[in-house]
Amino acid sequence: xxxxxxxxxxxxGPAARARAPRTGRRRTRLATVGWSALSVVLFALxxxxxxWMVNTSFQPNNEIRGSEIHFWPDNFTLRNxxxxxxxxxxTPFLPAAANSLIVTITTVAVALVFAFLAALAVTRxxxxxxxxxxxxxxxxxxIPGEAMMVSIFRVIDGWHLLNTLIGLTIVYVATVLxxxxxxxxxxxxxxxxxxxxxxxxxxxxxxxAFWRVTFxxxxxxxxxxxxxxxxxxxxxxxxxxxxxxxxxxxxLPVWLRTxxxxxxxxxxxxIMAGSTLMAVPVIVFFLFVQGRMTSGLVSGAxxx
Amino acid sequence: MTTTDAGLTPAVSAVExxxxxxxxxxxxxxxxxxxxxxxxxxxxYALLVxxxxxxxxxxxxxxxxxxVTSMQEFGRAQVFGAPPAFVWFxxxxxxxxxATFYEVLARSLVFAAGCxxxxxxxxTAVALLLQRLPKGFRLLLSLGxxxxxxxPPLSATxxxxxxxxxxxxxxxxxxxxxxxxEQFTQHSWLIEPLSFFLVAGVIIVxxxxxxxxFALYAGLTQVPDEVLEASQLDGAGGFSRFxxxxxxxxxxxxxxxxxxxxxxxxxxxxxIFALQDIGGIREKTNTLGVYIYQVSIAGGDFGTGGAIAxxxxxxxxxxxxxxxxxVVKEEEL
Numbered sequence: 001x002x003x004x005x006x007x008x009x010x011x012x013g014p015a016a017r018a019r020a021p022r023t024g025r026r027r028t029r030l031a032t033v034g035w036s037a038l039s040v041v042l043f044a045l046x047x048x049x050x051x052w053m054v055n056t057s058f059q060p061n062n063e064i065r066g067s068e069i070h071f072w073p074d075n076f077t078l079r080n081x082x083x084x085x086x087x088x089x090x091t092p093f094l095p096a097a098a099n100s101l102i103v104t105i106t107t108v109a110v111a112l113v114f115a116f117l118a119a120l121a122v123t124r125x126x127x128x129x130x131x132x133x134x135x136x137x138x139x140x141x142x143i144p145g146e147a148m149m150v151s152i153f154r155v156i157d158g159w160h161l162l163n164t165l166i167g168l169t170i171v172y173v174a175t176v177l178x179x180x181x182x183x184x185x186x187x188x189x190x191x192x193x194x195x196x197x198x199x200x201x202x203x204x205x206x207x208x209a210f211w212r213v214t215f216x217x218x219x220x221x222x223x224x225x226x227x228x229x230x231x232x233x234x235x236x237x238x239x240x241x242x243x244x245x246x247x248x249x250x251x252l253p254v255w256l257r258t259x260x261x262x263x264x265x266x267x268x269x270x271i272m273a274g275s276t277l278m279a280v281p282v283i284v285f286f287l288f289v290q291g292r293m294t295s296g297l298v299s300g301a302x303x304x
Numbered sequence: 305m306t307t308t309d310a311g312l313t314p315a316v317s318a319v320e321x322x323x324x325x326x327x328x329x330x331x332x333x334x335x336x337x338x339x340x341x342x343x344x345x346x347x348x349y350a351l352l353v354x355x356x357x358x359x360x361x362x363x364x365x366x367x368x369x370x371x372v373t374s375m376q377e378f379g380r381a382q383v384f385g386a387p388p389a390f391v392w393f394x395x396x397x398x399x400x401x402x403a404t405f406y407e408v409l410a411r412s413l414v415f416a417a418g419c420x421x422x423x424x425x426x427x428t429a430v431a432l433l434l435q436r437l438p439k440g441f442r443l444l445l446s447l448g449x450x451x452x453x454x455x456p457p458l459s460a461t462x463x464x465x466x467x468x469x470x471x472x473x474x475x476x477x478x479x480x481x482x483x484x485x486e487q488f489t490q491h492s493w494l495i496e497p498l499s500f501f502l503v504a505g506v507i508i509v510x511x512x513x514x515x516x517x518f519a520l521y522a523g524l525t526q527v528p529d530e531v532l533e534a535s536q537l538d539g540a541g542g543f544s545r546f547x548x549x550x551x552x553x554x555x556x557x558x559x560x561x562x563x564x565x566x567x568x569x570x571x572x573x574x575x576i577f578a579l580q581d582i583g584g585i586r587e588k589t590n591t592l593g594v595y596i597y598q599v600s601i602a603g604g605d606f607g608t609g610g611a612i613a614x615x616x617x618x619x620x621x622x623x624x625x626x627x628x629x630x631v632v633k634e635e636e637l
Binding site for chain 1: 342343344347348349351352354355356358359361362363365366367369370373430433436437438441442444445447448449450451452453454455456457458459460462463464466467469471472474477510513514567571573574577578581582592593596597600601606609610613614616617620621624627628631632
């Protein structure tokens with residue numbers, strides 16, 4: 001029990017528990033070596049699936065279905081990427097990627113503007129029902145999309161927006177709005193209102209003070225929040241599956257799934273190439289904002 | 305301010321030496337400002353209009369629709385225009401007297417509980433490990449964690465599905481050739497519900513541990529060294545140091561991450577749905593989220609599906625309530 005919860009204590013055994021500084025130091029060094037070795041093993045475990053996806057994507061399809069397993073793409077090929085990108089026999093990748101990009105970017109742009117205005121309202125003004133609004137935002141965020149998919153499907157259908165990019169975008173804006181407002185609220189709060197007041201004393205209007213003083217300081221927060229939203233919309237699967245099932249209106253996750261339906265004849269090498277293409281932008285963006293991700297997630301409860 | 309803010313706000317980046325300072329929502333000045341802040345007349349309401357319209361249209365209206373539908377007979381005929389008849393609570397009665405629903409519910413609860421426990425235990429262990437690592441190794445492990453965390457859930461599921469493939473999966477290959485476990489030759493992992501959920505659990509835990517580990521690690525860096533040293537001099541062993549000093553510091557983060565894990569794991573959709581595509585038996589592996597989809601979208605019974613959705617939402621909302629209360633209490637709103 002202690003070994004897992006407080007590493008570093010039991011490694012050297014009871015003999016080393018004596019308080020003498022020399023053995024203590026040696027024990028610490030030994031422990032550090034042990035923990036470092038463990039961290040390498042854990043790194044391998046966590047990174048392996050990602051490696052395996054990329055590795056498979058560069059191997060010929062007949063080879064990955066052979067009796068041998070290739071832990072390294074010795075017969076490196078780009079054929080799978082070619083298949084995924086240009087094979088006329090399949091639902092093509094490029095339109096799906098374009099759909100994903102259009103929906104995601106529009107979602108982020110619209111949500112940022114709307115959320116920004118709302119964040120301003122709740123941080124810079126005291127007004128009646130302000131608290132109610134903030135709590136409503138938190139509650140809305142916790143309503144599971146899985147429970148709502150049926151009724152959202154019917155509402156979007158009622159507006160004749162099924163299988164359109166606009167319909168999906170509207171739904172995504174509503175999906176990312178609560179956490180975008182919540183995170184931006186934190187960032188705006190981080191800029192002291194005193195700065196604006198000082199600018200107003202110097203003759204700026206309220207809006208002008210905000211635009212010239214606070215907005216530049218918020219830029220990093222806006223970028224981080226935008227990236228969160230991008231990842232969420234890019235990865236979203238349930239709503240896209242329900243609302244945009246028509247081949248020419250699919251987004252990447254729904255497109256990727258079509259590879260699986262042909263059971264038994266799944267082209268694993270190609271689907272790994274497709275997965276890689278879908279994952280790379282997310283991984284790049286993610287590494288870019290990862291520091292803020294943890295606190296953003298805890299306070300904003302993104303994901304899912 | 306409670307300890308959470310101390311623990312959460314200065315998000316410690318996984319990259320050594322880089323410490324990003326997130327905004328401080330509950331700084332002491334907010335109290336002072338609240339007295340000075342203008343009421344602004346109509347301005348704040350105007351600023352809220354765009355967001356409110358979208359949320360009302362895509363959350364509020366569907367929510368009302370959902371409640372209405374759940375009390376209607378709403379099948380394929382109604383989708384094609386027949387007027388739906390009100391049956392009031394008949395759908396709910398049907399769902400709540402259906403053994404299949406209880407199977408799905410129990411499966412979801414047990415599966416979520418398992419995932420949450422394993423995720424939290426591993427996440428805590430990894431956080432403590434991160435704290436003890438020298439710089440370079442910490443960076444390496446952080447990179448591995450970030451890769452797992454960043455993978456889109458669908459890609460992750462597909463990749464793991466491929467790794468557990470019956471004929472050409474690397475898992476079977478290694479089990480047979482490296483460990484000599486011949487019984488795994490052509491072993492089919494997804495066909496048995498139990499091992500199906502084992503694979504699903506591995507995917508979910510693999511993707512969720514990084515978040516828990518980083519959040520707890522950020523909290524750990526806030527525990528003052530002097531207090532720990534003092535307690536060590538007083539003769540506190542490793543475990544009691546953790547229980548008496550470290551854990552109280554981590555408790556708020558622990559609580560929030562656990563609640564979030566419960567919510568996410570209870571409503572899990574993507575991983576289960578995609579694994580079923582790869583080779584699971586749907587009837588034996590449905591969880592709440594997937595079941596709603598099967599009954600309403602695939603099965604065309606929107607009335608019953610609506611009732612299941614409302615019940616699911618109520619279960620999740622009761623868990624969420626803890627989270628919302630906690631957040632409202634901590635942030636000076």
